[in-house]
Amino acid sequence: MTKYILQRIVYMIITLFIVVSATFFLMKLIPGSPFNSAEKLSEAQLQIMNEKYGLNDPVPVQYVKYMGGMLKGDLGTSFQFNNTPVTTILADGIGPSATLGLQAMFFGTIIGIFLGVIAALKQNTWIDYGSTFLAVVGKSIPSFVFAALLQYYIARELGWFPVMLWNGPEYSVLPTVALAMFPISIAARFMRTEMIDVLNSDYITLAKAKGASSFQISMKHALRNALIPVVTVLAPLAVGLMTGSLVIEKIFGIPGIGEQFVKSIVTNDYPVIMGTSILFATLFVVVILLVDILYGVIDPRIRVSGGSSK
Amino acid sequence: MKNSKFSLLVVLTLVLSLFLTACYGGNKNESSTTPKDNGNGEKAETPSVPQELKVFESAELPSMDSVMAEDAASFEIINNVNEGLYRLDKDQQAIPAVASEDPAESEDKLTYTIKLKDNAKWTNGDPVTANDFVFAWQRALDPKTASPYGPYMMIGKIANADKVYDQSAKPEELGVKAIDDHTLEVKLVKPITYFKELMAFPSFYPQNKKFVEEKGDKFGTNAENLVFNGPFKMTDWGGPTASSWKLEKNADYWDAANVKLETIQFNVSKDPQASVNAFESGEADKTPKLATAAIISQYENDDQMERFLEPSVWWIKMNQKNPALKNENIRRAIALAVDRKALVDDVLQNGSIIADGIVPKEFAADDSGKDFRETGKYLETNKEEAKKLWAQGLKELGESKLNLGYVSQDTETAKLEASFVKEQLETTLEGLTIEVKSVPFKIRLDLEDKMDYDLLNGGWGPDYQNPMTYMDLWITDGAQNKMAYSNPKFDDLIKQADKETDLNKQFEIFAQAEKVLLEEDVALSPLYQRSVNVLVKEKVKGLVHHNIGGEYSYQWVTIEGE
Numbered sequence: 001m002t003k004y005i006l007q008r009i010v011y012m013i014i015t016l017f018i019v020v021s022a023t024f025f026l027m028k029l030i031p032g033s034p035f036n037s038a039e040k041l042s043e044a045q046l047q048i049m050n051e052k053y054g055l056n057d058p059v060p061v062q063y064v065k066y067m068g069g070m071l072k073g074d075l076g077t078s079f080q081f082n083n084t085p086v087t088t089i090l091a092d093g094i095g096p097s098a099t100l101g102l103q104a105m106f107f108g109t110i111i112g113i114f115l116g117v118i119a120a121l122k123q124n125t126w127i128d129y130g131s132t133f134l135a136v137v138g139k140s141i142p143s144f145v146f147a148a149l150l151q152y153y154i155a156r157e158l159g160w161f162p163v164m165l166w167n168g169p170e171y172s173v174l175p176t177v178a179l180a181m182f183p184i185s186i187a188a189r190f191m192r193t194e195m196i197d198v199l200n201s202d203y204i205t206l207a208k209a210k211g212a213s214s215f216q217i218s219m220k221h222a223l224r225n226a227l228i229p230v231v232t233v234l235a236p237l238a239v240g241l242m243t244g245s246l247v248i249e250k251i252f253g254i255p256g257i258g259e260q261f262v263k264s265i266v267t268n269d270y271p272v273i274m275g276t277s278i279l280f281a282t283l284f285v286v287v288i289l290l291v292d293i294l295y296g297v298i299d300p301r302i303r304v305s306g307g308s309s310k
Numbered sequence: 311m312k313n314s315k316f317s318l319l320v321v322l323t324l325v326l327s328l329f330l331t332a333c334y335g336g337n338k339n340e341s342s343t344t345p346k347d348n349g350n351g352e353k354a355e356t357p358s359v360p361q362e363l364k365v366f367e368s369a370e371l372p373s374m375d376s377v378m379a380e381d382a383a384s385f386e387i388i389n390n391v392n393e394g395l396y397r398l399d400k401d402q403q404a405i406p407a408v409a410s411e412d413p414a415e416s417e418d419k420l421t422y423t424i425k426l427k428d429n430a431k432w433t434n435g436d437p438v439t440a441n442d443f444v445f446a447w448q449r450a451l452d453p454k455t456a457s458p459y460g461p462y463m464m465i466g467k468i469a470n471a472d473k474v475y476d477q478s479a480k481p482e483e484l485g486v487k488a489i490d491d492h493t494l495e496v497k498l499v500k501p502i503t504y505f506k507e508l509m510a511f512p513s514f515y516p517q518n519k520k521f522v523e524e525k526g527d528k529f530g531t532n533a534e535n536l537v538f539n540g541p542f543k544m545t546d547w548g549g550p551t552a553s554s555w556k557l558e559k560n561a562d563y564w565d566a567a568n569v570k571l572e573t574i575q576f577n578v579s580k581d582p583q584a585s586v587n588a589f590e591s592g593e594a595d596k597t598p599k600l601a602t603a604a605i606i607s608q609y610e611n612d613d614q615m616e617r618f619l620e621p622s623v624w625w626i627k628m629n630q631k632n633p634a635l636k637n638e639n640i641r642r643a644i645a646l647a648v649d650r651k652a653l654v655d656d657v658l659q660n661g662s663i664i665a666d667g668i669v670p671k672e673f674a675a676d677d678s679g680k681d682f683r684e685t686g687k688y689l690e691t692n693k694e695e696a697k698k699l700w701a702q703g704l705k706e707l708g709e710s711k712l713n714l715g716y717v718s719q720d721t722e723t724a725k726l727e728a729s730f731v732k733e734q735l736e737t738t739l740e741g742l743t744i745e746v747k748s749v750p751f752k753i754r755l756d757l758e759d760k761m762d763y764d765l766l767n768g769g770w771g772p773d774y775q776n777p778m779t780y781m782d783l784w785i786t787d788g789a790q791n792k793m794a795y796s797n798p799k800f801d802d803l804i805k806q807a808d809k810e811t812d813l814n815k816q817f818e819i820f821a822q823a824e825k826v827l828l829e830e831d832v833a834l835s836p837l838y839q840r841s842v843n844v845l846v847k848e849k850v851k852g853l854v855h856h857n858i859g860g861e862y863s864y865q866w867v868t869i870e871g872e
Contacts, residue, residue, distance in 0.1 A: 031752075031753055031756040031757075032750075032752035032753050032755060032756040033752070033755075033756070035458060036372070036380050036381060036458065039755050039758075039790070040458075040459070040462050040773075041458060041462065042461075042462070042465075042789055043789075044475070044476060045458070045462070045475075048453045048456055048475075049456045049458065052453075052454070052456040053456075078550075080372055081370070081372050081373075081549075081550035081551050082372050082373035082375070082379075082530075082550055083373075083378075083527075083530075083531065083550075084531070084549060084550045084551060088549070088551070089551050092548070092551050092552075093551070148583065151587055152587060155587065155591060156587040156590055156591045159591060162593065163584065163587045163588045163591045163593050164579060164584050164587070164588055165554070165577055166553075250580045250581045250584075251581045251583075251584045252584070253553065253577060253578060253579045253580070253581075253584065253588075255551070255552070255553035255554075255578075259580070266750045266751070266752065267752060268752050
């Protein structure tokens with residue numbers, strides 16, 4: 001197991017290195033200058049500013065400098081936010097984004113699994129149809145539509161929650177609900193299908209024959225086996241949610257990281273493009289690793305065989 | 311044993327949920343932004359209304375260092391927490407701020423001597439002195455500072471600014487000198503008819519040398535690392551990425567007696583509909599600019615909506631590197647073919663007006679108060695004429711059809727506008743095909759800079775209150791020309807205007823130059839002048855809007871009972 005994990009970590013580092021390098025060179029192909037008032041700068045001024053920010057160096061030199069800085073934990077300073085270290089921007093933004101994403105993930109998954117299990121146990125009843133309907137709605141309507149509707153009716157008209165901003169737990173309720181719709185529907189759909197599969201399998205029949213109660217069967221035998229595929233689907237989704245939803249954050253005025261992803265590219269803010277890419281890539285590979293380890297926890301067969309042998 | 315793994319999962323989720331609940335607390339401004347505003351009946355009985363204002367802005371503050379700032383959001387806050395020699399009043403006239411009176415001009419109008427108030431103070435207790443101006447201006451021109459706006463504003467205006475910037479002169483040789491603590495002398499390259507208004511721009515504000523040097527790299531990074539000399543002081547701001555900040559009345563301000571507002575809480579909201587929701591639920595007293603026609607139409611005829619004509623003009627640039635666009639008939643046909651009335655009334659629907667020229671309306675007036683725009687209207691839509699000129703132009707080129715690219719920005723409004731212009735040009739001018747390219751702002755600038763376009767939708771906002779800010783863009787090889795336009799007659803007129811010290815005469819020269827540019831040469835085709843639409847609660851009185859520098863002044867605001 002340890003060997004397996006170590007091997008995976010090495011792969012992880014190689015993947016990250018490739019992602020970071022590719023992003024760096026691709027980013028340099030974006031036309032335009034990173035300065036905000038570029039239209040008003042004279043040639044001489046551009047020269048002086050390029051010099052100050054090291055943009056006059058050949059791209060390979062800039063690359064080596066950047067990688068050197070990165071290893072020391074220095075991701076440079078932002079162009080759009082005067083003199084602000086990228087690490088500060090990421091650190092400030094990831095809190096609200098991750099809080100929101102994890103909340104949506106946590107409640108969404110639990111509710112989704114619950115709906116899926118109920119639907120599978122009460123197959124072809126109105127409960128099943130109701131839960132399937134909810135899942136379809138949640139999957140097909142984008143979260144920002146829910147966000148706009150919740151904000152208008154629940155906050156503006158009924159006044160139950162604040163309309164926007166990020167000043168305490170009550171501010172996170174509506175965005176969490178809007179963001180949770182997707183994980184709910186995904187979890188419910190997968191859970192239902194898997195659960196029905198498992199319930200029809202031989203070992204469940206055996207368990208029934210041994211005289212186990214139906215509650216015991218569903219909880220102890222069926223649920224655990226049905227969870228594996230759900231974990232596989234939800235893990236990458238978690239990264240997406242944690243790193244922020246651009247539109248949800250915009251609608252609810254949440255100072256998260258979602259917007260930085262897009263804005264940095266549109267404004268040619270090179271250090272922030274790099275910073276957000278590194279953060280996203282790292283979270284992604286780490287979550288994939290965690291998923292693999294979680295498999296072992298849920299299903300011992302995987303842990304024993306690991307990645308090396310069958 | 312088996313169950314232990316399952317319980318591990320449970321423990322994991324518990325830990326996760328603990329982490330979740332511990333994750334709030336980035337912002338600490340609950341008190342002023344909670345939606346429940348009044349608890350007990352007390353509020354109704356007290357005669358005085360709390361002088362508090364809640365403002366929503368559409369962007370963060372990239373920089374609070376007046377030397378480094380370059381964007382509207384920053385300029386606005388800097389203008390409310392700091393001040394320069396003069397500041398703009400509600401009629402956009404410059405009134406003395408740190409200066410105690412109007413400047414004394416030398417006979418050649420190249421040297422200004424300005425007396426400073428002796429009761430202007432920084433919030434750290436220091437007096438505001440002439441040296442603070444000298445320090446800030448020299449700092450703005452130091453190449454090591456790499457200020458984006460400082461050199462842009464000073465070069466060509468302040469004596470030796472260009473030489474100090476390229477280091478061929480020492481900083482001390484810059485045309486700004488402290489005669490004594492309360493007397494400042496400014497030397498200019500040329501007479502500037504709008505000198506006082508220019509001094510109201512944040513790039514010319516003073517800075518406290520002791521404070522800036524003490525803080526070093528930390529200067530301006532958050533509210534604690536700033537020092538103020540304006541009507542308000544910033545008491546809560548986490549830095550350039552912060553999405554909220556707070557201003558409080560500055561009791562040490564020389565005119566504090568006339569500042570009624572106690573606090574202003576700012577929050578960032580980038581979604582117009584969300585801002586309107588917050589406005590309706592009482593979480594905001596003022597919204598950011600509302601650009602969407604759908605939202606604006608809901609508030610048409612509502613007293614809460616305030617509309618200002620912005621001095622921001624949008625036009626179609628025609629790149630004369632393209633042989634077809636070098637043809638004057640083709641250019642004139644394009645300029646006359648777009649129904650601009652339909653553009654502003656039916657497409658934009660936000661109070662924007664037709665641009666009759668390059669210089670906007672309600673922007674600059676001569677000594678008698680006459681608006682510059684009254685000097686003439688150019689290139690009024692005339693589709694019949696356009697068709698004739700187009701046919702003639704094609705004949706001269708020996709072509710039967712033309713394909714032209716149209717570069718436009720990728721905002722919702724710009725896209726809408728581009729498809730309208732395309733439709734208008736293609737239906738009016740037979741044989742013309744327009745290919746619209748909607749690109750982000752930075753890419754547009756890059757294409758413009760490389761002159762890699764045929765037609766381009768661009769615009770310009772002013773940096774100082776004189777038509778020159780729009781007119782000198784088009785001189786031969788000018789940094790903003792970028793469309794291969796060149797007419798020695800136009801260049802000459804601009805040079806003349808630059809030297810003219812009499813405002814009325816200068817306006818006459820500008821009027822001639824604009825006529826050459828648009829009527830004679832059809833160098834570009836003006837489309838529209840933009841309007842600003844914001845929602846402001848009726849209890850807010852005395853909010854002042856400016857065209858240049860900071861957009862709003864809050865120091866004269868009072869909150870009245872509803």
